[in-house]
Amino acid sequence: MRRKTGMLAAVGVVITLAAAACSSSSTTTGGGGGNTNTPAFNAGVTGVVNSSTKKGGTVTFDNSSAPDSTDAGGTYYAFNLNFTRLYATPLTTYKSCGGSCGQQVVPALATSLGTATNNNKTWTFHLKSGVKFEDGSPVTSSDVKYAVERTFDRTVLPNGPSYFASLLAGNASTYPGPFKDRAKNLMGLTSVTTPDPTTIVFQLKQPFGDFNYVVAFPQSAPVPPAKDKGTNYQLHPLSTGPYMFQSYQLNKQYTLVPNPQWNPSWDPQVKQLPSKIIVNLNVNANDIDNRLLAGDIQVDQAGSGVQAAARARILSNPTLKSNSDNPVNGFMWFYYINTKVAPLNNVHCRMAVEYAVNKTEMQTAYGGPYGGNIASTAIPPTVIGYSKFDMYNALTKPGGDTAAAKQQLQMCGQPSGFNVNIAYRSDRPREVSSSQALQASLATVGIKATLKGYTAANYYGNFAGVPNYVHSHNLGLLAGGWGPDWPDAYGWGWALFDGGSIVPAGNTNIAELNDPAVNNLFLQLEAATTDSDRVSISEQIDKKVMADAVMLPAVYSKALLYRPPNLTNVYVQTYYGMYDYSALGMK
Amino acid sequence: MAVPIDVASGPGGPAPEEALSASDKAIEGRSLSQIAWRRLRKDKVAMTGGVIIVILIVIAIVGPYLVANPNTYHSELIDPTYSRPIGPFGGISLNHPFGVEPITGRDMLARIVVGARYSLLIGFAATALAVVIGAIMGVIAGYFGGWIDSIIARLMDIFLAFPLLVFAIALVGVIPSSAFGLSGSNLRVVLLVFVIGFFAWPYMGRIIRGQTLSLREREFVDAARSLGARGPYVLFRELLPNMVGPILVYATLLIPTNILFEAALDFLGVGIIPPTPSWGYMLSDAVTQGFYSVDPMYMIIPGLAIFITIMAFNLFGDGLRDAFDPRSR
Numbered sequence: 001m002r003r004k005t006g007m008l009a010a011v012g013v014v015i016t017l018a019a020a021a022c023s024s025s026s027t028t029t030g031g032g033g034g035n036t037n038t039p040a041f042n043a044g045v046t047g048v049v050n051s052s053t054k055k056g057g058t059v060t061f062d063n064s065s066a067p068d069s070t071d072a073g074g075t076y077y078a079f080n081l082n083f084t085r086l087y088a089t090p091l092t093t094y095k096s097c098g099g100s101c102g103q104q105v106v107p108a109l110a111t112s113l114g115t116a117t118n119n120n121k122t123w124t125f126h127l128k129s130g131v132k133f134e135d136g137s138p139v140t141s142s143d144v145k146y147a148v149e150r151t152f153d154r155t156v157l158p159n160g161p162s163y164f165a166s167l168l169a170g171n172a173s174t175y176p177g178p179f180k181d182r183a184k185n186l187m188g189l190t191s192v193t194t195p196d197p198t199t200i201v202f203q204l205k206q207p208f209g210d211f212n213y214v215v216a217f218p219q220s221a222p223v224p225p226a227k228d229k230g231t232n233y234q235l236h237p238l239s240t241g242p243y244m245f246q247s248y249q250l251n252k253q254y255t256l257v258p259n260p261q262w263n264p265s266w267d268p269q270v271k272q273l274p275s276k277i278i279v280n281l282n283v284n285a286n287d288i289d290n291r292l293l294a295g296d297i298q299v300d301q302a303g304s305g306v307q308a309a310a311r312a313r314i315l316s317n318p319t320l321k322s323n324s325d326n327p328v329n330g331f332m333w334f335y336y337i338n339t340k341v342a343p344l345n346n347v348h349c350r351m352a353v354e355y356a357v358n359k360t361e362m363q364t365a366y367g368g369p370y371g372g373n374i375a376s377t378a379i380p381p382t383v384i385g386y387s388k389f390d391m392y393n394a395l396t397k398p399g400g401d402t403a404a405a406k407q408q409l410q411m412c413g414q415p416s417g418f419n420v421n422i423a424y425r426s427d428r429p430r431e432v433s434s435s436q437a438l439q440a441s442l443a444t445v446g447i448k449a450t451l452k453g454y455t456a457a458n459y460y461g462n463f464a465g466v467p468n469y470v471h472s473h474n475l476g477l478l479a480g481g482w483g484p485d486w487p488d489a490y491g492w493g494w495a496l497f498d499g500g501s502i503v504p505a506g507n508t509n510i511a512e513l514n515d516p517a518v519n520n521l522f523l524q525l526e527a528a529t530t531d532s533d534r535v536s537i538s539e540q541i542d543k544k545v546m547a548d549a550v551m552l553p554a555v556y557s558k559a560l561l562y563r564p565p566n567l568t569n570v571y572v573q574t575y576y577g578m579y580d581y582s583a584l585g586m587k
Numbered sequence: 588m589a590v591p592i593d594v595a596s597g598p599g600g601p602a603p604e605e606a607l608s609a610s611d612k613a614i615e616g617r618s619l620s621q622i623a624w625r626r627l628r629k630d631k632v633a634m635t636g637g638v639i640i641v642i643l644i645v646i647a648i649v650g651p652y653l654v655a656n657p658n659t660y661h662s663e664l665i666d667p668t669y670s671r672p673i674g675p676f677g678g679i680s681l682n683h684p685f686g687v688e689p690i691t692g693r694d695m696l697a698r699i700v701v702g703a704r705y706s707l708l709i710g711f712a713a714t715a716l717a718v719v720i721g722a723i724m725g726v727i728a729g730y731f732g733g734w735i736d737s738i739i740a741r742l743m744d745i746f747l748a749f750p751l752l753v754f755a756i757a758l759v760g761v762i763p764s765s766a767f768g769l770s771g772s773n774l775r776v777v778l779l780v781f782v783i784g785f786f787a788w789p790y791m792g793r794i795i796r797g798q799t800l801s802l803r804e805r806e807f808v809d810a811a812r813s814l815g816a817r818g819p820y821v822l823f824r825e826l827l828p829n830m831v832g833p834i835l836v837y838a839t840l841l842i843p844t845n846i847l848f849e850a851a852l853d854f855l856g857v858g859i860i861p862p863t864p865s866w867g868y869m870l871s872d873a874v875t876q877g878f879y880s881v882d883p884m885y886m887i888i889p890g891l892a893i894f895i896t897i898m899a900f901n902l903f904g905d906g907l908r909d910a911f912d913p914r915s916r
Contacts, residue, residue: 286877308877312669361662364690368667426857429876433690436862440660440691450771451860 044325044563044571044579045098050587052568057586058276059567062292063301064285066251071234072218073150074157078330078483079303081218082576086256086277087239088221089267091125091144091200092212094575096269096583102574103384103487105212108267109144109222109240113212120207120527121169125215127198132261133224134239141194142187143222146178149189151219153177156230161485163214168192169205179230186225209526213486242272242582254279271569273585286310289562293320298567298586303578304329305559311370314562324562326370329577330382331483331557333366333430334375335422335438336510337550340467341476344420348412350549353477354392356405358441362554363398365433372555374398378493378545380556382574385489385538391546394553405445417446423464424479426453431479434554438477449477465507477552478510487575489538490525497545498522511550518544619832619911626910633906639899647707650700657701658862661692669881677884688869689882698864699892705859706866706896709779710846716784717845718838721791722830726822728792729799736796743789752851755782759857772863779852779859783845794837798830832911839904843897850893866893 043049067080072088075081085093093108095101107113110125117124131139148164151157152175165172170191175181181188191203202211227238236245242264243256256277264272279301283291289310291297300306306314314320343349359374366372376394379386393401409415420442424435432453439449452475454463463469464478484492495501499514521541528534545551561578563570566587573580617625627633664678665671670690672678677686677695685695728739762778769777802808803826811825852858853867854874861868866889873879873886 308669309880312671312881315668358660358662360667361660361691364662364665364667364670368670370668371670429872432861432872433876436658436691437660439862440658451862453860 039322039563039565041321042325042327043322044561045327047098047571049563049570050565050568052585052587053273054568054585054587055273056275057273058278059274059299059584059586060297061277061279061299061301061581062283062288062297063279063281064283064288065302066281067301068159069157069234070245070248070254071157071237072221073147073223074160074234075218076159076161077302078576079301079578079581082303082573082578083279083301083581084218084221085241085267085270085582086243087237087241087245087259088218089131089240090218090220091127091215092220093216093267093269094573096573096580098571098574100384100574103382105216105486106269108216108269109139109220110215114202114215116209116211120209120211121204123202123204123211125200125202127200128266129198130263131240131266133222133227134244134259134261135227136261137224138197139222139240140197141200142197143224144200144220145189145192145194146186146225146228147219147221147223148192149175149178149186150223150228151177152189153179155179160219161214161217163217163485164219167204167206167208167211167214169203172205178225178228207526209528210486210488210490213488213491216486241267242270243277246276251281253281270582271585273569292562292564295564295566298564299579299581299584300561301581303559303561303576306562310562311560314560315370320562323565324560325572325579326558326560327572327574327577328373328381328556329559330380330487330575331481331577332375332380333372333434333479333481333554333557335552335554336464336478336480337552338470338476338478338511339514339548339550340471340512341420341474343412343414343418344476346412347549348408349414349418351392352405352408352412352414352445353442353447354394354549354552355401355408356442356445356447357438357552358400359394359398359554361437361441362434365437366430366555366557370558370560372557375553375556377542377553378497378551379489379538379542380484380492382556382577383484383487383489383492383538385535385542387539387542389543389546391543392549400441400444402445409445409447417448419448419450419474420476421450421452421474422477422479423452423454423459423470423473423475425456425459427456435479438552460506460508462505464510466505467502467507467512468504470510470512480510481557483577488534489541490522493541493545494522497541497550513545513548513550515544515548518548619829623832623907623910627906630906630909633903633910636899636902636904636906639895640903643703643707643896643899646700647704651704654697654700655694657693657697657864659693661687661694664692665690671878671882677882677888679884685888686884689876689878689885695885695888698869699866699888702864702866702869702889703892703896705776705863706846706849706893709776709783709849710842712780713784713787713845713849714838714841716780717787717791717841718834720785721788722795722827722834724788725792725795726799726826726830729796730803730818730822730826739792739796743792746786746789749786751782751786752855754786755852756855756857758782759852772860775858775860779849782852783848787841787845791834791837791841794833795830798833799826802826802829836904836908836911839900839907843900843904846893846896846900 039049067075068077069075072084075084089109091110092105092113095104095106109127111128114123114125127141133139151160152165156179168191172191175189178186193201222240224238235248239259242259242262244259246255246257248254258272262272285307286309288300289306292300293310314324337350337353338344363372363374374394376390390396422435422438424431426432435451439451442449495508497513497518499519501509502512518541521537525534525537528537568585568587569583570579664673664687666673672687672689679686683694685699687693687695724739728736759778808821808825811821849858850867853865854871858867859865869889870886879886
C-alpha cells in the first residue's frame with residue numbers, strides 16, 4: 001500500500017519545514033502562507049507565488065511517461081492523485097495550502113468530514129446538493145457507491161489502492177465488481193448503502209479511524225453506471241470538477257477544457273483559471289527540462305524534480321534559481337534492518353549499523369543536499385506526528401559515530417564486526433550508489449557487507465518482500481523507499497512497523513518488526529479520537545521504532561521544481577509534495 | 588607438422604625462381620608462421636595495435652598493485668550541490684591524474700586500471716572458450732561431413748538465432764548469489780565468461796568448418812590417412828595445426844567484440860557487481876545518472892579506455908589477417 005512516485009531525480013536545499021508550517025497556518029482556502037510576486041528560491045514552499053485570479057491562457061504539462069490511468073478509480077501515482085482533482089471530486093480531499101496546513105483532510109463532494117459511529121466501524125457521508133456531471137445529470141450517492149464498487153475489479157482497474165476491498169465488511173472479500181456482477185441493478189456491494197440520494201454509509205469490518213483519508217483517494221469520485229465503459233472510461237471520465245476532457249490520444253496527449261456545469265461551491269479546494277490544459281505524454285525527460293526552462297511548457301507533470309543537467313543549470317544561475325523550489329516531497333529513502341537475520345537479531349548489532357553509517361555519503365548518493373535532508377527519524381517531517389530527534393547522532397556526527405558503533409559491537413558480542421548482505425535494486429542508480437556508500441562506511445568498524453542487487457520489478461514480490469528468501473540469503477540490510485498513503489503515522493507506518501503487516505510475499509514490514517509495544521501503539525492510534533492524542537502516540541511510535549533500530553533512515557527526499565515566471569498561484573501542496581495542479585493559472 | 592605447399596608462395600614472400608637466382612646462400616624453408624610474422628612486422632599500424640595490447644595486458648596484470656584502492660571514498664573532493672568532483676575536468680589533480688568519480692570521489696585512475704583487469708580477463712577468457720568450442724565443432728563438422736555436419740550446422744543456427752541479450756539478463760537474474768563453490772564478483776565473472784563465450788562459438792565454428800572442407804582433400808591429409816592415421820589424429824595433428832592462422836586472426840577480432848559485449852552487460856546492470864570497477868558500468872552510470880552533462884570526464888575516460896582497447900585489438904587483428912592471408916587484403 002504505498003503511494004508511487006516517479007522518482008527520477010529529486011534534488012534540494014536545507015529548508016525548515018517548520019517555517020513553512022508556521023507561515024501557512026493563517027491560510028485561507030486556495031492559498032499557502034505569505035503571497036509574493038517577487039520570485040525567490042523556495043518562495044513556493046513558504047507561500048504562494050504570483051497569487052492571481054486572472055482567467056484564461058493555456059497551461060501545458062509534460063510527462064516523461066504516462067499516468068497509470070486517467071481514470072480516477074485506477075491511479076496511485078502522487079502526481080496523478082494531484083492532477084485528477086481537476087476533473088474528479090472525491091468525498092474528501094487535502095486542503096489547498098502548503099506546510100502542515102496541506103496535511104489536513106477536508107470535505108470535497110461531502111458536506112463535512114465523515115461521521116463515525118459504532119466504534120469507528122460505520123462511516124456516514126452526506127453529499128452536497130446540486131452537484132452535476134459535465135453532461136448536466138445530477139450526482140447521487142449511488143454514483144459514489146458505484147465508483148467504489150468498480151475499484152473492486154482489479155482486471156479493469158489494476159493500479160489503484162485497495163483499501164476498500166481490505167476494509168469494508170459484508171461481501172467485500174468476495175465481491176467481483178459491477179463489471180462481473182451485473183445483478184441487483186449494479187449495486188451488489190452490501191457494505192456500502194445509500195439510504196437517500198445524498199447519503200452514503202460505509203460499514204467496516206474493524207474499527208478504522210482514518211477512513212476520511214481513505215475516501216480522499218479519487219476512487220470515491222462519482223461515476224455514473226450508465227456511462228462507464230470499463231477500461232476505456234479513462235478516455236473520457238465524466239467530470240465533476242472544474243475541467244473536463246476535450247480529447248485524449250492514448251500515450252500521446254490529453255486536453256482539458258473548463259467544465260461549464262462546474263460551480264466553485266462544489267469543491268472550494270480547486271480553481272478554474274486557465275482556458276485550456278494540455279498534457280503531453282512520453283516526452284524525453286531532459287527535453288521536458290529544456291522546454292520548461294525555455295517557457296514552452298509550464299509544469300513537469302511527474303513532479304519529482306528536474307534531471308541532473310537542468311539541476312546544474314538552475315542552481316548555477318541566480319535568476320533560474322529564484323524561480324525554483326526545493327520542497328521535502330514526502331518520500332523517504334532508508335534501509336530496513338532485518339530483525340531475524342543473525343547477528344542483526346541482536347538490537348546492539350543493529351544499533352552499531354545505525355551509528356557506523358556515514359550519513360553525508362548516503363545523502364550525496366541520493367542527490368546531495370538538494371536531493372534530500374539527512375534523516376534521523378522513522379517518520380518523515382511531512383507526516384502528522386513527526387518530531388525531530390537524533391537518537392544515533394545522524395545530525396551531530398553525519399560522518400558516522402565510529403566510537404559508539406564499536407561500543408555497540410562489544411555489547412552485541414561481535415567486537416571485530418560481522419558479515420552481512422545488503423539488498424538493493426540494481427536498476428536504481430541511487431540505490432546502487434547508496435548501497436556502496438553503506439558498504440564502505442560499515443567496513444570502517446569491521447562489518448563486512450556484500451552487495452546483492454535485484455531488479456526493481458520483482459524486489460518486493462520475489463526477494464526483499466519474501467521473509468523466507470530474506471532469511472535464507474542473509475539479507476540483513478535492505479534498501480527501501482516509502483511515501484505515505486495519507487499523512488499520519490498510521491498511513492505512513494502501519495505497513496512498515498506493525499507485526500500484523502508481515503506477510504509471506506509482497507511484505508512491506510521487511511525488518512519483520514513484531515514489537516508488542518509498537519503493535520499496541522498502533523491499536524491505540526486506531527482508537528484515538530483527539531488530534532493531540534494522535535500526535536503523541538505517533539511520536540511514541542517513531543521513538544520506539546528507532547530504539548528498536550529496525551530502520552536506518554537515509555534521507556527525507558526533496559525535489560528541485562522549476563516554476564516558469566508566467567505561472568500564477570504556484571505553491572507546493574504538502575501531501576502531494578509538488579505544485580498544486582488544481583490551483584495554477586497563467587499571467 | 589605437414590604444410591600445404593602453395594601457401595608458402597603468396598605474393599608477399601619471395602617467388603621460388605627469384606630466391607634461386609639471388610645468391611648461393613642456402614635456401615631456408617620458412618614456416619607459415621615465420622612468413623606471417625615477417626609480414627606483420629612490416630605493418631606499422633598493426634604493430635602499434637600490438638604494442639598497445641601488450642601495454643594493456645601489463646597494466647591489467649601489475650597495475651592494480653601500483654594504484655590506490657579503487658573503493659576508497661573521498662567525499663571531501665565532491666561538491667555536494669551537484670554531486671560532481673570539485674575542480675575542472677572531473678577533479679583531475681596530481682593525486683588523481685584521471686580525476687575522481689562523481690558522488691563517491693573514488694580515484695578514477697585506480698578504477699580504470701582495475702577495470703582493465705576485468706575487461707581483458709573476460710574478453711580473453713570468453714574468447715578462449717568460444718575458440719575452443721568453435722574450433723573443435725568446426726573441424727569435426729567439416730572433416731566428417733554428412734549427418735554430423737548437418738547436426739552441428741543446425742546447432743550453430745540455433746545458437747546464432749538465440750536472443751542472447753535477453754538470455755544473459757535472465758540468467759544473471761536467476762543464478763543465486765553463490766553457486767558452483769563461487770560467490771560474489773568471482774561467480775559473476777565466470778558467469779559472464781560463460782554467457783559471452785558459449786554463444787560466440789558458432790562464428791568460429793563456421794570459419795573452421797569452411798577451412799576444414801578445403802584442407803581435408805589435400806595431399807598431406809590423404810598421405811596421413813594412407814599411412815593409417817585415424818580420425819582424431821588427422822583432426823588434431825594434421826588439420827587444426829594448419830588452421831592456427833585463421834583461428835588466431837579470428838580470436839583477435841573476437842576479443843574486442845566480447846569486451847564490448849561485457850561493457851554492454853555492465854551497462855544493463857547485469858555485468859560486474861559493484862563496487863568492483865568496470866568500464867561499462869562507469870559509462871552506464873554516467874548516462875543513467877545524467878553525469879554526462881555535469882561531469883563529462885566521467886563518461887569520456889572510461890569511453891576512451893574502451894575505445895583504445897577495441898581499436899588496438901581491431902588494428903592488430905586486421906594486420907594479423909593480412910599477414911596470414913594476403914589475398915584477402
